[in-house]
Amino acid sequence: MDVTPELLQESYAQLNEVLGTEQMMKVFEIYRGRQISFPMRLYDRKKVAQKIIAEYNGHNLVQLTHKYDYSQRWIRQMIRQNDSKTE
Template sequence: MTEEIDVAALHQFYHGLSELVGVEDMVKIYQQYKGMQITIPTHLYDRKLAAKRVATEYNGHNQQFLARKYGYSQKWVQRILHENNQDKERG
């Protein structure tokens, strides 16, 4: 089907998408989501799952690294670690 697509005539959104992921994958996205409104989350990683990963991967010296890795602020990482320490103290 990609050989049938006139890329020059594509809607601006689909033209940009085809440049980003290729025409074939753009068509797959179009077929799956055409007509729908899609909201793209600001963060790539789910907040709850990232919090679990941060708590697991923290080594005492890598807050900034974890913040960058999961796309959250260093303050957020500190809060997660603090909450995790409080939970450990309670139980």
Template sequence: MAKLIDSSALQPVYQKLEELIGEDSMLKVFDYYHGSQVSLPSHLYNRNTAAIQIRKRYNGTNQAELGRYYGYSQRWVVNVLAEDKSAKKEE
């Protein structure tokens, strides 16, 4: 397949995107976001929805595993689970 663009003349961010995701995907990102300033969160998963999933998937011993999976610290997972316990006590 012939290249549609001259990679050597791209802005550095678009060069890196082309390298990471390929020309077609980079052009889709460009078409959708060009002219915008994009800031990406440091966590892949949303804190609130990750907390819900952690509460569902917790088996009594897997805090560290859940923290690694969702990209949060074990301490944060323990706090999420502790909040859940304290909310139940208040009821």
């Protein structure tokens, strides 16, 4: 299908700009007509919590907050929950 970029709906125009026409058409074919919302965070909370628990060494809280884009408060909470489970 030939695509005329200036006629595209705004969301498809943005996808076309970012992904290119071929990939935009794949998205169109798979998802057309659906309402899609993307989570604010890239990573899954449960999976991040497991990684943080595995990587936390008692001194790297700030590094983990930057690496996974979660607050220090949330990371401390995950560590405390894990500590209470292991006791």
